[in-house]
Amino acid sequence: MKKDLPENIVEDVAMAVVLMGETPETENWTVYFINLKKELITNVLISSKGYGEKDGVMVRTSTLRHFLGDLEPMTYAGVEAIDTAVFGLTNEYWLSYYVDGTIYDKKFIFLPESIVDDNLIKIPLINKPGVMIK
Incomplete structure (x- = not known):
């Protein structure tokens, strides 16, 4: 049963939506996974999707799966x-990875309108502005 499974606490990893550059016409944003651990993590898999209401209509984006492999x-x-058009939706990233043969998983959820200038910080390791969930 679920109560018999070990509680594997996810620590020292983050998801970030990072402003990579901008021109007068457009902003270029990229989603990053950040390993803040002092150890190797393996078999990193991230599932992403967006959902919510836009202009009074329920919207769901495609579910995408990204295999990142191992991260030092x-x-x-x-x-x-990521397109700025989906910033008004809930953007969900479901992460799973292994450390020393033990699996860990966690959902990171960027709420609608949370990716705004007021929430920008300098993202560790990347050193660019963005919004990060740890």
Whole structure:
């Protein structure tokens, strides 16, 4: 049963939506996975989707799966480009990975309108502005 499973606490990893650059016409944003651990993590898999209401209509984006492989300590990897048109939706990233043969998983949820200038910070390791969930 579920109560018999060990509680594997996810720590020292993050998802970030990062502003990579901008021109007068457009902003370029990318979603990153960041390994803040001091150890290797393996078989990193991320499932992403968006959902919510836009202009009074329920919207769901396609579910995408991204296999990132192994990430060394204190490194990051790009997951996907993200369009500003979906910032008004809930953007969900479901992460799973292994450390020493033990599986860990966690959902990271960027709520609608949470990716705004007021929430921007300098993202560790990437050193660019963005919104991060740890």
